[in-house]
Structure formats: C-alpha cells, structure tokens
Amino acid sequence: MDQNELKRAAARAAIEFIETGTIVGVGSGSTVNFFIDELGAIRGRIAGAVSSSERSSDRLRANGIEVLELNTVLATGRAIPVYVDGADEINRQLQMIKGGGGALTREKIVAAACSRFVCIVDRSKVVDALGSYPLPVEVVPMARELVASRLRALGGRPEQRAGFVTDNGNLILDVAGLPMPDPAALEAEINQWPGVVTVGLFARDAADLALVASPGGVQRLDPVAVAA
C-alpha cells in the first residue's frame, strides 16, 4: 500500500464517527481531502460542514456539501459533534504538530468549536516525541523578526515559508530544531508572544482519538495518560 492508500483508509474509517443529521467539522490537507470525498458519498446524511480552509471549502462544495459559517452555526445554538483532521506528527498522548498546509489557525478554531477531535493519519505520522517536523507558527507580518528572534532564543531555526500567505493574510515561520520536552508548556509560551497568531502545537487540546492506517489495517489509538 502506498501512502495515499493509507491516507484514504484512515479517512474512510472516520466516516463511522459521523452521526446522521449532524454538522461536521472538517480540517485541511491531503488526508482530509480523501475524507471530504468520502463525506461526499454520504452528503445526504449530514447537515453540512464547517471548514478550516478555503481549499477544504472548495472541495466540500465540489462534493455537493454545504459549507456553513462557524459563527452562524454557534450563534444558532447548533453543536458540531466531530472534527476530523490530519496531522504532521502525533504522539501517544495524541498531541500534534499541525500546519504543514498552513491552515493551523482556522483548524485550531474549528477544532475548539467541536466536541470531539478525530485525527486521521498514516503510521508515518506517529512519533514517540514531537519535534522532528518543523513547527509552523502563523505570524502577523510586521512581527516576523521579533518572533523569529524569540524562537532562536529557544533553540529553534525559524524560516519563513517562501511564497506563502495564510487564509488570514499572515506568514508562516517553520521552526526546525526546537526542543519540545513539554509540548503543552511550549504551546502556551509561544502563543502569548505579541504577533503570534497561532502556534502549530495542538498539545493543550490534543485529539480525542486517532485512526492510524498501516498496511495491516486501521488502528484506533486512544490517548495514553502521562504520569504526573
């Protein structure tokens, strides 16, 4: 099985978590693209989707799925039971690095609005410790050097993602080499710097379960508790 077949298998497995008549929270990326296509096959059974990127919105609409505004959904008291998204890395506590596609800010917003985060990945994304994948950080353009210098002080090597502007009009710093002994503490620290819009660590709010595809099948991972 190649990696795309594994991504498709994980995406297909997520369909069983979608309850009839509900609104679905939808992430971004190549694994999610497979999920959107699977969702298209059951579009008559769902009440629409809230999307985390313009690219996912376009693909949802191409699959005949109505894209709803998050503010409207929440203002009218409707729940979003499940959010389905991929990850660049995921550990056994189901903490993640996300943002390889640059959609981290809207992904974090939509995930926070949904009751349950189902992460869909192929097995190459599962790691013992986060940090091999460069950490994406969305930054307001005028704060680039301020944030970059602080990331360097933490031991990272930030590089601006070339030719890339987020859906929110900001830039991405991809940070290699950042030590992550405590991902939740690092997320909290970077998040509160002026000019940082979102850090691509999803550690304080980890996934609720992961569907991990390998050639032997799709395995469900529940978060492993860490001893205090």
Ligand code: 5RP
């Ligand atoms: C986009 C993301 C994606 O979930 C992440 O990059 C994984 O993407 P893919 O499924 O293409 O490997 O966070 O911002």
